[in-house]
Structures are given as structure tokens and as C-alpha cells.
Amino acid sequence: xxxxxxxxxxxxxxxxxxxxxxxxxxxxxxxxxxxxxxxxxxxxxxxxxxxxxxxxxxxxxxxxxxxxxxxxxxxxxxxxxxxxxxxxxxxxxxxxxxxxxxxxxxxxxxxxxxxxxxxxxxxxxxxxxxxxxxxxxxxxxxxxxxxxxxxxxxxxxxxxxxxxxxxxxxxxxxxx
Ligand code: SF4
Ligand code: SF4
Numbered sequence: 447x448x449x450x451x452x453x454x455x456x457x458x459x460x461x462x463x464x465x466x467x468x469x470x471x472x473x474x475x476x477x478x479x480x481x482x483x484x485x486x487x488x489x490x491x492x493x494x495x496x497x498x499x500x501x502x503x504x505x506x507x508x509x510x511x512x513x514x515x516x517x518x519x520x521x522x523x524x525x526x527x528x529x530x531x532x533x534x535x536x537x538x539x540x541x542x543x544x545x546x547x548x549x550x551x552x553x554x555x556x557x558x559x560x561x562x563x564x565x566x567x568x569x570x571x572x573x574x575x576x577x578x579x580x581x582x583x584x585x586x587x588x589x590x591x592x593x594x595x596x597x598x599x600x601x602x603x604x605x606x607x608x609x610x611x612x613x614x615x616x617x618x619x620x621x622x
Contacts, residue, residue, distance in 0.1 A: 473607045481613045484547045484562035486590070487540055488619050489583040492530055498584075499559035500538060501531030509554035514544035531557070538583065542568050542576040552615070561615045564608050567593060585618045 470477050479485075490499045502519025518537035528534035551560050560583075570576055570592045582591060589597070589604035597604040610621045 476607050476609045479564040479566075479608050479611050481611050483564055483566075483611075484549050485564045485566040485608075486542065486562070486568055486578070487551070487583055488561050488563045488585050488616065489535075489538060489580060490559055490561060490585050490618060493618055495530065497527060498529040498534055499557045500535045500555075501529050501557055501559070502533045502535040502538075503531075503556065505554045505556060506551035506560050509550045511548065511550060512544040512546050514541045514546075515539070515551060516541075535580065538580050540578050540583065542578055543573070558615065561619075563616055563619055564611055564613075564621065565590065565606055567607055588621060 491497060492499060502517055504517045504519070507513075507515040507517050516537065516539045517535050519533040520536040522528055522532060522534055547562060549562050552562055565588075568576070568590045570590065575591045578591070581587070587594075589606050593604050593606060606621055608621055610619075
């Protein structure tokens with residue numbers, strides 16, 4: 447290695463000394479997520495009518511290569527429908543331990559009801575806490591089960607480590 451090579455190497459080091467650091471002080475600082483990142487799912491509603499988009503057709507479950515989705519459908523009450531279709535998902539569950547976040551459920555859904563969002567902080571302790579039902583997946587519910595448990599214990603707002611990033615499929619989802 448010549449003196450010139452050493453000088454070049456030192457030049458690179460010195461150049462970086464004066465650059466703004468790229469380190470993010472997570473979790474105090476929220477991290478930037480790329481719009482195409484696929485994290486935990488959200489079940490969406492029609493924003494105008496508040497009816498659930500999911501019609502309980504189970505196409506997402508059929509498309510899932512990890513057998514992570516369980517759907518049980520029921521007929522809508524015509525006087526008080528839950529979804530915009532004939533049927534709705536009485537039970538809708540995703541096992542986050544099985545999920546490989548491939549997005550095939552989102553691709554298969556004919557109504558755009560199930561969408562992979564940007565939340566990624568899904569660590570938890572007990573097996574049953576990785577099964578996300580409608581109570582966890584419905585749009586407007588922010589954070590993992592663990593984050594919501596902790597926030598409730600401390601009587602604080604759920605604080606997730608990701609900023610809202612616009613993505614047209616995530617209509618109505620807000621992480622702020
Ligand atoms: S993202 Fe993929 S693995 Fe996860 S529930 Fe959807 S289809 Fe299944
Ligand atoms: S999320 Fe979509 S594909 Fe899955 S059951 Fe509901 S409407 Fe059907």
C-alpha cells in the first residue's frame with residue numbers, strides 16, 4: 447500500500463467527519479419508512495359510509511402461502527349492515543408469526559379491504575398475542591398489541607416508531 451493510497455483512505459474518512467450523521471435515535475425518533483414497505487395489516491372501511499370493505503370472501507386466505515389468515519363470514523343484517531356487500535367477516539384473524547409479509551392477501555382482495563401498512567414493531571411474548579383479530583386490524587387502531595398494552599398501563603398515547611408515509615392504498619391510516 448502506497449502513501450497515496452493511505453492519503454486517499456484518510457480523505458474518505460475526513461470527508462465523512464463533516465457530514466450530517468445518518469443515525470436515527472430510534473425509538474425516541476421516528477424512522478422514515480419507504481412507501482412500498484410492507485408491515486402489519488389494516489382492514490379498511492369505506493370512508494364515506496364507515497362500512498367495512500371486507501365482504502368475508504376468504505380470497506385473501508386462499509392466496510396466503512403461509513396459511514396465516516382465518517376468515518369466517520356471516521350474512522349482513524339488511525337493516526344494519528356491517529360491510530358494503532352481502533356478507534361481512536364475522537371473524538378475521540391473521541397469525542403474525544406465520545405471516546411472511548408477502549402482500550399476496552392484499553393483491554387477492556377484490557375490495558381493497560386488507561392492506562399491508564408500515565408498522566413493524568410486532569415483538570411480543572405470548573403466542574396468542576401474535577394473533578391479530580378485527581379489534582387489532584381495523585383501521586384507526588394504532589400500534590401492536592404490546593404497544594397498546596404498555597400505553598394503557600401508563601395511561602399514555604400509543605407511540606409507534608414510524609411516521610405516516612403517503613400510500614394510496616392506505617386510505618384513512620394515520621400513524622401520527
Ligand atoms: S402478507 Fe402474505 S403471508 Fe402475510 S397474511 Fe398476507 S398473504 Fe399471508
Ligand atoms: S380481506 Fe378481502 S379477500 Fe379477504 S375476506 Fe375480506 S374482502 Fe375477501
